[in-house]
Amino acid sequence: MTRRSVGSWVVIIAFSVSGVGHLVNPLAFLWLMPPWLPWHIELIYLSGVAELLAAAGLVARWRFAPLFTVAVLLAVWPANWWFAVNSLGNGDTVTSVIAWLRLPLQIPLMWWAWRSPVKPRKVSPGA
Template sequence: MENLDAKTISLWIMATIYTIAGILHFVIPKFYMRIMPPWIPYHKLMVQFSGIAEIALGLGLFFPQTKVLAAWGVVFLLIAVFPANVYHFQSRTRKDPPTWALILRLPLQLLLIYWAYTFTY
């Protein structure tokens, strides 16, 4: 077991976030399908695939043997889903979070990528 320091706690928080986010892809799939750009085919299948990926990566972050690989996976996943965040902002409706939150989400993605990157070495 790793030492319970700030970096380990940060890792566990990240792992929990991605695991829960992955589960939410199956609990509320319509939310995720709604924010997908129209040029991405098979929305439901892609939501399920990304949900499975987030669950697997989240769980992978919990184990020292798979932590680095899972962290790289999170980095690539965050880059891959960035177009959905841009599309969500561009096609927002009154049902969506406030405009400021959608704008904030875009640079926040870079911080999330950096956070995951800190566990790749």
């Protein structure tokens, strides 16, 4: 089996920690939610479950896991963008810098997730 890269482990750990955080303390993520999105708490829980499923899938090398993980990152990108744009006027420079650094960070996370090893397809005899 292909050896897992450091980047793959970074995604697994980040998604595991973040996923648990979303489920244990959803209110901590409420201020990151754009007002135009409905069902804030429900979406926070959903994103936490999705992150944990993605992390578990990458660990288990499920075939769908790399694509699913990239899809999760793409799905949360608009909220991260909204948060970054709206952090500019809040007077908290550290929060604003972190918010803006998160946006380009998603690119290597997507790459590492996409390049994560998966189990080879089983080919039935005679196929």
